[in-house]
Amino acid sequence: MDDILELPNADVSRLQERGQGEGPDDDDSSADEEEGGLDWTKLPLGPSVSRPVIPKRGDKEYEPASGSNLQKYVLEKTRAAMFDALRTERTISNKTISYGIWYPSIARVHVTVARGGHFTSIGHFTSIGHSVPRPTPAPGGSQSGLSLEKVFKRLELLPEEALYLVERGAMFCWKEHDLFAENTQQGSSLEDMEGSPMSVQQAYAEMIGREDLTLERYQVYAYLKRLGLILSRITTLFTPAFNWWKPIRISPLLGINMNYASIFRALRFIPHGHGVPLKVKPPPPSVEESPYAHFFNVYKPNTPYKKTNPPVPDFAISVVSAGTTCMPSLAELTALFDALPEIPPPMPRVRQKPPANSGGGKPQGKIVGKNVQFKTPGAGGKVTTASAPSTSISWFSLWPFRKQTTQQPVIKTPERRPHPMAAIKQGKKIAIIAVVDAGSPSFFRFGQGDFSEWPMAG
Amino acid sequence: MEGCRRVPLLVSNRKAYVWNVDDIAVIRTECRVCGTLLGTLPHLSQQNAFLGVPLVLQPEEAVLLVDKELAVLIDDPAAHSSPELVALERWNSEWKELIQKQISALEAKDARDHSKDRSTSEKAQQKREQREARRAAAIANKIDTDAGPVAVKDPIQAPRPPQTVPAYTIVVPGTSTSFSWYTPAPHTYTTIQAAKDAGIWSYPSDLTERAKCAVFRDLWDKGYYMGGGLKFGGDYLVYPGDPLRYHSHFTATVIESPNKTVMPMEVVAHGRLGTATRKTHLFCTWDEKAGKVSYVSIEWAGFG
Numbered sequence: 226m227d228d229i230l231e232l233p234n235a236d237v238s239r240l241q242e243r244g245q246g247e248g249p250d251d252d253d254s255s256a257d258e259e260e261g262g263l264d265w266t267k268l269p270l271g272p273s274v275s276r277p278v279i280p281k282r283g284d285k286e287y288e289p290a291s292g293s294n295l296q297k298y299v300l301e302k303t304r305a306a307m308f309d310a311l312r313t314e315r316t317i318s319n320k321t322i323s324y325g326i327w328y329p330s331i332a333r334v335h336v337t338v339a340r341g342g343h344f345t346s347i348g349h350f351t352s353i354g355h356s357v358p359r360p361t362p363a364p365g366g367s368q369s370g371l372s373l374e375k376v377f378k379r380l381e382l383l384p385e386e387a388l389y390l391v392e393r394g395a396m397f398c399w400k401e402h403d404l405f406a407e408n409t410q411q412g413s414s415l416e417d418m419e420g421s422p423m424s425v426q427q428a429y430a431e432m433i434g435r436e437d438l439t440l441e442r443y444q445v446y447a448y449l450k451r452l453g454l455i456l457s458r459i460t461t462l463f464t465p466a467f468n469w470w471k472p473i474r475i476s477p478l479l480g481i482n483m484n485y486a487s488i489f490r491a492l493r494f495i496p497h498g499h500g501v502p503l504k505v506k507p508p509p510p511s512v513e514e515s516p517y518a519h520f521f522n523v524y525k526p527n528t529p530y531k532k533t534n535p536p537v538p539d540f541a542i543s544v545v546s547a548g549t550t551c552m553p554s555l556a557e558l559t560a561l562f563d564a565l566p567e568i569p570p571p572m573p574r575v576r577q578k579p580p581a582n583s584g585g586g587k588p589q590g591k592i593v594g595k596n597v598q599f600k601t602p603g604a605g606g607k608v609t610t611a612s613a614p615s616t617s618i619s620w621f622s623l624w625p626f627r628k629q630t631t632q633q634p635v636i637k638t639p640e641r642r643p644h645p646m647a648a649i650k651q652g653k654k655i656a657i658i659a660v661v662d663a664g665s666p667s668f669f670r671f672g673q674g675d676f677s678e679w680p681m682a683g
Numbered sequence: 684m685e686g687c688r689r690v691p692l693l694v695s696n697r698k699a700y701v702w703n704v705d706d707i708a709v710i711r712t713e714c715r716v717c718g719t720l721l722g723t724l725p726h727l728s729q730q731n732a733f734l735g736v737p738l739v740l741q742p743e744e745a746v747l748l749v750d751k752e753l754a755v756l757i758d759d760p761a762a763h764s765s766p767e768l769v770a771l772e773r774w775n776s777e778w779k780e781l782i783q784k785q786i787s788a789l790e791a792k793d794a795r796d797h798s799k800d801r802s803t804s805e806k807a808q809q810k811r812e813q814r815e816a817r818r819a820a821a822i823a824n825k826i827d828t829d830a831g832p833v834a835v836k837d838p839i840q841a842p843r844p845p846q847t848v849p850a851y852t853i854v855v856p857g858t859s860t861s862f863s864w865y866t867p868a869p870h871t872y873t874t875i876q877a878a879k880d881a882g883i884w885s886y887p888s889d890l891t892e893r894a895k896c897a898v899f900r901d902l903w904d905k906g907y908y909m910g911g912g913l914k915f916g917g918d919y920l921v922y923p924g925d926p927l928r929y930h931s932h933f934t935a936t937v938i939e940s941p942n943k944t945v946m947p948m949e950v951v952a953h954g955r956l957g958t959a960t961r962k963t964h965l966f967c968t969w970d971e972k973a974g975k976v977s978y979v980s981i982e983w984a985g986f987g
Binding site: 263265268285286287288289296299300303304307308310311312313314315316317318319320322389391392393394396397402403404415416417418421422424425426427429430431433434439440444447448451452453547548660662663664665667 | 928
């Protein structure tokens, strides 16, 4: 390390680089993070660690200096720590492990023993899920007492689901094998086996590439699963729910007939908005599907999820590979957005103090906030006083200029309208695209907004 | 380096994986190729900062390693042949033996504890049994509610009441090398062309990909380490040493031919981006006729 100080230019740059991780500037630290300054030496090892802590990233240096033994030593140590961590075996107790059988012919894993919380969100019963014909006699190995009903309604996993469980060491997978399919007793030599045993390596080799699962898609799946999100394949797209944008456009009309908004709307004769079909015609429908088609539904960890009746997903995500895919065309993006539901506009923060309130202090601000919450657009201040008389009274008594502020609730109603800039920035629809480059996924967000819905003047 | 055994790269779906940690170490320390780890670390399975095996190589990396005769390509799905009855029987008996060893070791330990303090250990034993029975019941219930009635009544679990089975550890095998029916030798290809002819590999297939391979190889020959550069707006990040310990100096963009136009906007954008990320941007132009790579670096001059 000392050697580097002897280099005239290296010194400054090195200090700059050092400053990157420590500086308060967000951009700098994120740049450092993306470069992967991970310190494997601080990673806790072994299954004995009950509550593992992910270590902070370590420092990096500017460049290797020739003949620096310290640098060599540190590098060796880091590498050794990394390789030790990689050597950890997938160990699991026989009481918590699940078992499954991989059927290459239908690209599904039949779960024979399901244990643990994973199965609350992973897997499907064949009668509900896909209608691939099943081999009728379920290979039961030494147990042949299966009724037909059970055969046709069994828990199955898609390739990515099975691979994820196998990879994290939660499931042992057998591969369908002729010796077990005959449903005959093989004697005790193959007792407790349901097929030929599979390694994680074999699972990678055989499960990826089936059922439209690419490595990129699996990586995004595993990445988000590790973060605790719930993912499922897109089967049915969103059903158009309540349109959050309608009431906002209509509400000014309810009160007054003639205002700027309605006049401007009447004056507008050029077609606008995303309902108008694209001038750019998409290329003739190609044989293969656009790489940007949605692939996974994503649910936040706190979204109540029921496998048999999944709720409306929080996001839909498409996965592309950076190496082979170009930027999405306008037609592709439009197709993506067309399949998505509109999301509600971002509301301004509830706790907003009116400017006149600057001398008032905190308690007032809070009560104002409460009052605001009771209001619904169009209903005005009446609701406020009716539903929460006590807070209103205290609010009035605290207010320094009573006469002026009796009008306040009514005036404040439009304040709950979303801020146009925030709404345009967020957009009405959000498409998330995961791009996998050289094995590491990044997530990009595309928003579709509409300028024409917001009065920009007046 | 040339005398070393060539590292097997396991190819499936036209991606080259490395599963053996020793091989990963060789590739990194001797061949200066990093690849990307993408598997879940078994003991830290809910985070993305540190990932484990397998290591996946960028196609340029794999091509380089094979061209330099440092690695061979193996058709991994084909290498997993279907095992014979004998092999399966042997595997099963070894498996059983391993489990039996664990159980007897556990029993021996129990007996030792037993002789040390009879009364407390008996109580503990009872308590443990109760606890296990409760847990088993809880698991059974959970599965009942979560996964529906089918899974729990599955034939495998039914004949094995959990109370009677002693606890032991199962190791889910990571690599296939322990399987006697895993035969990589007949499915090994020593050149890219041979692998292409066999239909398991296709990179590089066009000018852009050839340019990428050439630039990657040229930078590697100069002693650099390369990583993916999407997040920095380029094709590669160029490191002076192992990315584990050193920052990258350059972001590189590959230009596939000297005739290709570079828009002024790109120059400005890359210059800007390079300043913001404290890197210098490299335009790497591949001249296929001359077989040469030339480099132009962009840096924000900062006059005025």
